[in-house]
Amino acid sequence: MDAVRACPPYGLYLLAAVLERDGHDVVLADLVLDGGRSLMPYAREVEAAGLVGVSATSLGWPTALDVVRQVRAMRPDVPVVAGGIHPTMFDRHVLRTSPVDLVVRGEGEVALSALCHALERGSDLAGVPSLSWKPRDGGVARNPGAAKIPSDELTSFPIPRYDRLPRGSYRSLALETSRGCAFDCSFCSTAYRRSWRAMPAMSVVDRIEAAMAHLDRTRMRTIHIVDDEFSMNPRRATAIAREVARRGLFPRLLYDSRAPDMLADAFLDAIEPFTFRLLVGAECGYDEGLRRVGKGTTCAVLESAAAALARRGMAVRTDFSFIIGLPWETRAEAERTMAFAARLGDRYGVTILLNWYCQIPGSRLWEEDRRAERVHESMYDEYGFSRNLYLFRSGVRLSPADVWHLADAAAGLRRDGLRVEFAVPPPVARYFPREAEDDALGSLRELVRVGAPRRRL
Numbered sequence: 290m291d292a293v294r295a296c297p298p299y300g301l302y303l304l305a306a307v308l309e310r311d312g313h314d315v316v317l318a319d320l321v322l323d324g325g326r327s328l329m330p331y332a333r334e335v336e337a338a339g340l341v342g343v344s345a346t347s348l349g350w351p352t353a354l355d356v357v358r359q360v361r362a363m364r365p366d367v368p369v370v371a372g373g374i375h376p377t378m379f380d381r382h383v384l385r386t387s388p389v390d391l392v393v394r395g396e397g398e399v400a401l402s403a404l405c406h407a408l409e410r411g412s413d414l415a416g417v418p419s420l421s422w423k424p425r426d427g428g429v430a431r432n433p434g435a436a437k438i439p440s441d442e443l444t445s446f447p448i449p450r451y452d453r454l455p456r457g458s459y460r461s462l463a464l465e466t467s468r469g470c471a472f473d474c475s476f477c478s479t480a481y482r483r484s485w486r487a488m489p490a491m492s493v494v495d496r497i498e499a500a501m502a503h504l505d506r507t508r509m510r511t512i513h514i515v516d517d518e519f520s521m522n523p524r525r526a527t528a529i530a531r532e533v534a535r536r537g538l539f540p541r542l543l544y545d546s547r548a549p550d551m552l553a554d555a556f557l558d559a560i561e562p563f564t565f566r567l568l569v570g571a572e573c574g575y576d577e578g579l580r581r582v583g584k585g586t587t588c589a590v591l592e593s594a595a596a597a598l599a600r601r602g603m604a605v606r607t608d609f610s611f612i613i614g615l616p617w618e619t620r621a622e623a624e625r626t627m628a629f630a631a632r633l634g635d636r637y638g639v640t641i642l643l644n645w646y647c648q649i650p651g652s653r654l655w656e657e658d659r660r661a662e663r664v665h666e667s668m669y670d671e672y673g674f675s676r677n678l679y680l681f682r683s684g685v686r687l688s689p690a691d692v693w694h695l696a697d698a699a700a701g702l703r704r705d706g707l708r709v710e711f712a713v714p715p716p717v718a719r720y721f722p723r724e725a726e727d728d729a730l731g732s733l734r735e736l737v738r739v740g741a742p743r744r745r746l
Contacts (some may be wrong), residue, residue: 292682294321295543296513299463300373300397301344302449307398310447313405317450319641322458326352328359335363340408342401343389344373347478347650351672361388369715370404372397374480378651379666380421384429386670392421393478394431396438398446443468451503461543463514464500466493466529470517474572474583476612478651479517487521490528511541511565519544520560521659523553530559541565548586551594561601563593568608568642569594574629575622578615588629595637609633610642613695614685616654623687623695630709631702640708643699647675648684658683678716685714689721 298321305315316334320326328335335341341360343351357369370391376383378391391414393400400419407417414422418435443465449558451462466488469481488496497512504510520526533540543566549557551569571591573579579586591609598604611630630641648655648664660663663683674680685692692714699711 294459296459296461296463296515297322297449297451298344299465299515302451302453302463302464302586303446304342304344304397305449305450305453306402306650307402308405309450311402311405315450317453321354326355328356328363332363335360335367338364338367340368340370342370342372345371345375346373347378347413347669348597348675350375350669351674354670357388368408370401372395372401374478374651375669377480380431381429382666384421384423386667390423394419394421394434396435398438399435437481437486438468440467440486440488443486444488444496448496448499451500451506452505454503456506457508459507460509461507461512462500462503463515464496465515466474466496466519467516467521471521472518472583472585473653475653476572476582476615476646476649478655480651485518487525489523490532492564493529494532494536494538497529498536498538501538501540505575507663509541509565511543514542514544517545518547518550519600520546520550520553520556523550523556526550527553527556527559530556530563533563534559539563543567545570548591548594551597552590552611555596557597557601557603561603564603564606564610566606567598567603568610569639571609571630571633572612573615574611576628578622578626579619581617582612582615591629592633595633595639598639599637604638607657608640608642610644612646613643614646614692616658616684616686618687620687620691620694623691624698627695627698627702631707634702634707634709635705641702641710643709643711645712645714646684648680654684676715676719678720681716682715689717689723692717693721693723 297319301317301319305317308315316331318331343356344354353371358365360369366466368390369388370616371383371389372393376392377394380394383389386488391404393404400417403417404420407414414420416431417432420432422430424430468486470479470482471483471485475484500512540563542563545568548569572582572584574588576587595604595609598607609630611626613626627643630643633639634641650666650669655664664680668674668680683735696711696713699709702709
């Protein structure tokens, strides 16, 4: 599920730069770029390696396991370390059930470098921060976690090794300007919720300028700011945009923002010339849902944000993303979200992304289901979990008939001329296929609130 990416895996290229700065020889195996999961092209490098590292999200964990097993077949003796959010959350499970020897939990810039030095010197692994490992006497050892890297230290790390990218390999370059999120949305699996560390504005622009030197290696010459929320502090984001303009730089940026931040006129005015694409996480089309999600906003604010973007000609570059089928939702509530989304698309011209709720480990909703013994981390060890009907329906409580009804409504919105992205969930399409459409759009039209003149509905 991680096989298609618009930009390079930021952490992979950043850690390569950090380790090389510290004097280590690093071989990068970007299997997404390679378009496969075979390590045979890297057999010689694996044979010579003193440590093999694998990074993975939960969506990519089956591929990571595949890669680890290939390493073990080539080199039974080489230590293998896993990192990324999935091994961080489930280090005990990973160490007990896979050939992985070591797990770096959380941020790797300091811990992975310390691990490399310890292995080179034959030092005791107990001194490596944030490391989980397999002692010789069995079990799992978990070293104390390192403190979060302070904001000013985040800028001390080198720019990711994008000079290693072949030309035309990815659409964009990834760049980080902050880490974490001040909020704690119930569906979100972001590692650092309620913890936002922002790089200073001037340092951010330095990094943007340095990254721009490698844009000729991309297909679209764009920079994707991979922060959870770029404009969490609109004043900082405004300062970044103004400094970019002062230096005469013209980056084309993709970024995520919260709807309330769109009401900061100074921010929108400053960032508009550099905005290539913007995503607003709207999530729900009714206030009770927004409250249960924990978004800290309302439908009125979402609509005001869409209107502000439209006034500046930015709506056509903006995606409003919604979640359909949250665990408490009935068909009626899902229809309210779709109707509100259609309203924004019709009146303001934004693109609507309708995403099915997915059971991604790490979120508060997933943890609730884990405690209720509905889901388990082992369910993500094998390929195909995205097509697992049980896993899908453990989160989405709508019937297959409801799912098809909503799919028909989304298709109807497209026929009405709205820009809507929507897909039938693979488990429903596979196990409950259906050809006929119902008149779902008619009932959806009735839910779209009347106010300003409509263009299409």
